[in-house]
Amino acid sequence: MLGEDETAAIDLSVGFFAAVLVAFIFAAFSAAPDAPPVPVTSIGQTAETVEVLPATWSPVRERGGFAIVSGGIVTMLDLGALAREIVAAPPGTAGGEDGHASFHAGQGAAPNEFAVNLVFTPGALPAAWVREVTPLGAGAPCPGSVRRLLTAWVDQREPSIAPLLSWASACRIRLRVEVLPAAAESGRVSRAIALDAGSFAAQRIFR
Amino acid sequence: MTDIFIAATSSLIMALAVSRPHEPVRLPIQADLVSFCPRAGQAAFLVVAADAVTRSAPRTVAAADAADLARAVGLLGLPDRPFYTIALASTPSRPPGPRCLREFQRDLVDRHNRDVIEPDAPPDARMIFTVTPVAVSLDFGE
Numbered sequence: 001m002l003g004e005d006e007t008a009a010i011d012l013s014v015g016f017f018a019a020v021l022v023a024f025i026f027a028a029f030s031a032a033p034d035a036p037p038v039p040v041t042s043i044g045q046t047a048e049t050v051e052v053l054p055a056t057w058s059p060v061r062e063r064g065g066f067a068i069v070s071g072g073i074v075t076m077l078d079l080g081a082l083a084r085e086i087v088a089a090p091p092g093t094a095g096g097e098d099g100h101a102s103f104h105a106g107q108g109a110a111p112n113e114f115a116v117n118l119v120f121t122p123g124a125l126p127a128a129w130v131r132e133v134t135p136l137g138a139g140a141p142c143p144g145s146v147r148r149l150l151t152a153w154v155d156q157r158e159p160s161i162a163p164l165l166s167w168a169s170a171c172r173i174r175l176r177v178e179v180l181p182a183a184a185e186s187g188r189v190s191r192a193i194a195l196d197a198g199s200f201a202a203q204r205i206f207r
Numbered sequence: 208m209t210d211i212f213i214a215a216t217s218s219l220i221m222a223l224a225v226s227r228p229h230e231p232v233r234l235p236i237q238a239d240l241v242s243f244c245p246r247a248g249q250a251a252f253l254v255v256a257a258d259a260v261t262r263s264a265p266r267t268v269a270a271a272d273a274a275d276l277a278r279a280v281g282l283l284g285l286p287d288r289p290f291y292t293i294a295l296a297s298t299p300s301r302p303p304g305p306r307c308l309r310e311f312q313r314d315l316v317d318r319h320n321r322d323v324i325e326p327d328a329p330p331d332a333r334m335i336f337t338v339t340p341v342a343v344s345l346d347f348g349e
C-alpha cells in the first residue's frame with residue numbers, strides 16, 4: 001500500500017520525465033533545417049489544378065481518336081471510313097481528289113510496324129472522313145463520339161491553341177497536340193498514323 | 208500535477224499547430240516546370256519552376272535552345288530527377304500559338320531528349336523532358 005508521499009513522488013517523476021521529453025522534441029524541431037515547402041492544393045484555390053501527365057515508359061493500352069483543328073473548328077476523323085477506303089483501294093494508290101489514305105505494313109526493320117498515310121487539305125477534308133464537327137469557342141459542346149484520348153493535328157495557321165485546350169479540359173479529353181507541318185503549294189499536308197521506331201523517339205505512344 | 212502538465216502541454220501543442228504559418232498555396236499547374244512562349248519578335252522561351260509560378264516575382268530562366276533548357280533545371284533549383292514534365296502555359300503577352308508549341312517541342316525538348324543518349328552528353332544533363340500544353344493563363348509580374 002503506497003502512502004501519500006510515494007504517490008506524489010511518482011507524479012513528480014512522471015511529470016519531470018514528460019517535461020524533459022517535450023523539451024527534447026522542441027529542441028529537435030528548432031534544430032531541424034527548414035525543408036522546402038511542399039506545394040499543396042488549398043481550398044482557397046479558385047481554379048482547378050491542371051495535371052500534366054508525366055512521362056511513362058509503357059505504351060497506353062487504350063484506343064484514342066484523331067481530330068484535325070483548322071479555322072477554329074475541330075473535325076473528328078471517322079477512322080472506320082478511312083479503313084474502308086484503304087481496304088477498297090490497292091496499297092499505295094491515291095483515293096479521292098481532295099485527300100487519300102494508304103496503308104503500309106512491315107516494310108521497315110520491325111515486323112509489327114505500320115503506317116496509315118493520310119494526305120489532306122486541313123480546311124477541306126473529304127466528306128467520308130468526317131465523323132463530327134465542333135466549332136471552338138465559349139460554350140462549345142462536347143462531342144458525343146470522341147474517345148477519352150484524342151490526338152489533335154493543329155493547322156499551323158491557327159492563331160492560338162488556347163480555345164482547343166480549354167475545350168479539351170472542359171470535356172475531360174486527354175489531348176495530345178501535334179502541329180501540322182507547313183502545307184505544300186497545293187495546300188495539302190501529309191501525316192501518318194504509325195507505329196514504328198520513330199514513335200518511341202518522338203514519345204508518340206507514351207501517354 | 209500530471210493532469211495539469213498534460214493539459215498544458217496539449218494546449219501548447221495545439222496553439223503551436225494553429226499558429227503555424229501556412230498561407231494558402233495556389234497550384235494551378237501540377238508539373239515540374241512551366242514554360243511560356245516567346246514574346247512577339249523574340250526567340251527565347253521563359254521557364255519557371257511550377258511551384259513558384261504563382262509568386263509575384265518568380266525566378267525565370269530564358270531558354271533559346273536545348274542546352275538552355277537542361278541548364279534551367281539547375282538554375283531554378285529543382286531536385287534531381289530522371290524525368291521532368293513541362294507545362295506550356297500562357298500569359299497575356301505570351302499567347303500559345305501552334306508554331307510556338309512546335310518549336311518548343313522540336314527544337315528544345317525533342318532535341319534535348321535525342322542529345323541526351325549520345326555518349327558525349329554531359330552527365331549532369333541526363334534527364335528526359337516531356338511537354339504538354341495546358342489551358343492555363345497566368346499573369347505574374349515579369
